[in-house]
Amino acid sequence: MTREPLLGVPGLRPELLLDGAWRAAAATFAVGNPATGERIADVADAGLAEVDLAVAAAAAALPGWAATPGWQRYRVLADGARLLAERVEAIARVMSLETGKPIAESVGEMRNTVRFLEWYSHEAARLPGEYWPGVAPGRDAYVVKEPVGVVAAITPWNFPGFMVACKVGAALAAGCAVVLKPAEQTPLTALAIAAALHDAGLPAGVLGVLTTSDPATVGTALVTHPDVACVTFTGSTAVGERLLALAAPAIKRVLLELGGNAPVVVLDDAVLDDAVAQVVRARYLNAGQACVAANRVYVQRGIAEAFTERFVAAVRALRPGDPFEAGTDLGPLIELAAVERLERQVATATEQGARLATGGARLGENAVSAWLEPAVLVAEGRAQPAVLAEEFFGPVASVVVFDTEDEGVALANDTRYGLAAYVFAGTADRGLAVARRIRSGSVGVNGALVSEPALPFGGMGESGLGRERGRAGIEEFLETKTIQVAARG
Numbered sequence: 001m002t003r004e005p006l007l008g009v010p011g012l013r014p015e016l017l018l019d020g021a022w023r024a025a026a027a028t029f030a031v032g033n034p035a036t037g038e039r040i041a042d043v044a045d046a047g048l049a050e051v052d053l054a055v056a057a058a059a060a061a062l063p064g065w066a067a068t069p070g071w072q073r074y075r076v077l078a079d080g081a082r083l084l085a086e087r088v089e090a091i092a093r094v095m096s097l098e099t100g101k102p103i104a105e106s107v108g109e110m111r112n113t114v115r116f117l118e119w120y121s122h123e124a125a126r127l128p129g130e131y132w133p134g135v136a137p138g139r140d141a142y143v144v145k146e147p148v149g150v151v152a153a154i155t156p157w158n159f160p161g162f163m164v165a166c167k168v169g170a171a172l173a174a175g176c177a178v179v180l181k182p183a184e185q186t187p188l189t190a191l192a193i194a195a196a197l198h199d200a201g202l203p204a205g206v207l208g209v210l211t212t213s214d215p216a217t218v219g220t221a222l223v224t225h226p227d228v229a230c231v232t233f234t235g236s237t238a239v240g241e242r243l244l245a246l247a248a249p250a251i252k253r254v255l256l257e258l259g260g261n262a263p264v265v266v267l268d269d270a271v272l273d274d275a276v277a278q279v280v281r282a283r284y285l286n287a288g289q290a291c292v293a294a295n296r297v298y299v300q301r302g303i304a305e306a307f308t309e310r311f312v313a314a315v316r317a318l319r320p321g322d323p324f325e326a327g328t329d330l331g332p333l334i335e336l337a338a339v340e341r342l343e344r345q346v347a348t349a350t351e352q353g354a355r356l357a358t359g360g361a362r363l364g365e366n367a368v369s370a371w372l373e374p375a376v377l378v379a380e381g382r383a384q385p386a387v388l389a390e391e392f393f394g395p396v397a398s399v400v401v402f403d404t405e406d407e408g409v410a411l412a413n414d415t416r417y418g419l420a421a422y423v424f425a426g427t428a429d430r431g432l433a434v435a436r437r438i439r440s441g442s443v444g445v446n447g448a449l450v451s452e453p454a455l456p457f458g459g460m461g462e463s464g465l466g467r468e469r470g471r472a473g474i475e476e477f478l479e480t481k482t483i484q485v486a487a488r489g
């Protein structure tokens with residue numbers, strides 16, 4: 001029996017992908033629309049039994065997939081990317097429904113999802129080893145790469161498509177089998193991507209998807225499952241720390257992409273209008289719900305007044321609105337708890353001496369979420385408010401003035417995080433010199449960061465472990481084995 005595709009996305013079903021088949025679970029949970037408060041769909045609610053089924057299927061599928069020649073893995077992944085490309089508009093619509101992000105941003109994210117999957121498909125065919133003839137007297141050696149095993153992938157809601165491509169694409173290319181647990185707020189985008197790979201002929205069990213309303217129980221069971229060799233997680237630092245501890249007893253491979261609190265250093269010779277436009281982009285994209293978002297803006301005194309004036313004016317011009325309306329810059333936040341957290345952080349910042357120069361009001365509240373009017377905090381005193389040490393995960397920037405370049409660098413580095421940073425300077429040389437001094441996995445000089453498959457991405461300090469994307473991103477899913485062969489007599 002053929003069924004109408006859910007929400008107009010070919011292949012999408014509100015079920016679990018288990019051992020190559022779509023299966024219902026004993027229970028379902030509702031996915032809500034943050035822009036309207038309405039229920040979008042009910043999806044299968046996986047529990048412990050389904051964790052066992054998914055991992056068992058992945059473990060059974062692993063040897064076959066690992067032994068599949070790279071060019072054949074390329075074929076399946078490339079076919080999946082092609083199907084996904086045909087479904088971009090439909091999946092983007094679902095993404096906007098479940099996240100509230102403006103439709104143009106969802107389309108852009110889905111195009112990137114396809115692009116990264118395509119890139120990983122090619123990498124699957126390029127995993128060479130090394131041969132060392134005569135490495136020692138009477139010895140030849142091989143250095144070979146092998147898939148690390150079954151991978152548990154846990155993804156967040158803020159980039160629900162792109163994060164799946166980064167993890168699942170790389171792990172499948174490396175020859176691993178994957179059990180994916182998407183965020184409970186955004187299961188549909190992940191299911192739609194898995195459907196494209198499934199429809200492209202990915203062998204049964206190589207990819208399983210467990211949607212669940214109970215991430216702690218299902219996530220813990222997945223990470224501690226004896227047949228899971230590797231954990232790749234993107235999300236908050238608090239959950240990342242917990243998962244690292246859970247994986248420790250079995251010394252599992254752990255890749256963590258965690259929170260950020262990105263600084264921006266605007267030097268006094270920066271091109272003002274460029275800096276303003278780029279910082280607005282780097283802060284307010286996705287309603288500020290991005291790990292690389294430009295949270296803390298440090299401006300050198302000589303241009304501080306002019307920068308702040310133009311920055312505040314540019315932020316006031318941003319239009320919160322209906323995610324499906326052209327011209328909307330910001331959708332609602334993911335959920336009311338996120339709105340409340342930001343409101344508390346803004347209140348604390350003002351208690352600690354910052355001035356709310358614009359925004360901060362709650363708009364269009366419904367049962368799931370609300371918009372937060374884009375806000376700018378300006379710290380006029382010499383000491384920055386202590387609360388700026390926290391990640392503000394929403395449309396709130398803070399501006400702090402500094403005098404010397406050394407002071408700007410010290411303020412930027414005064415954080416436990418180290419994911420992204422930005423430098424604006426009159427010359428690329430000056431910007432590069434400051435970028436080299438900032439402790440961060442990625443630094444944008446005179447521009448916001450863009451996502452390119454070739455460029456490794458990840459955090460220093462409490463922002464994470466390991467790197468995604470680029471060659472480094474595939475290496476995370478490979479073991480290196482050295483085989484020495486002694487010559488016979």
Ligand code: NAD
Nearest residue numbers: 155156182183184215216219235236239257258259260291
């Ligand atoms: P979160 O940690 O609450 O959730 C992320 C994922 O972990 C979701 O799938 C969730 O269901 C799951 N999860 C929650 N509790 C769990 C538990 N106890 N055990 C196992 N899994 C669990 O994060 P969030 O607040 O939804 O996402 C925002 C955070 O993610 C921010 O801190 C942001 O900076 C970070 N982030 C980082 C990157 C990066 O690449 N470094 C990218 C995007 C988001």
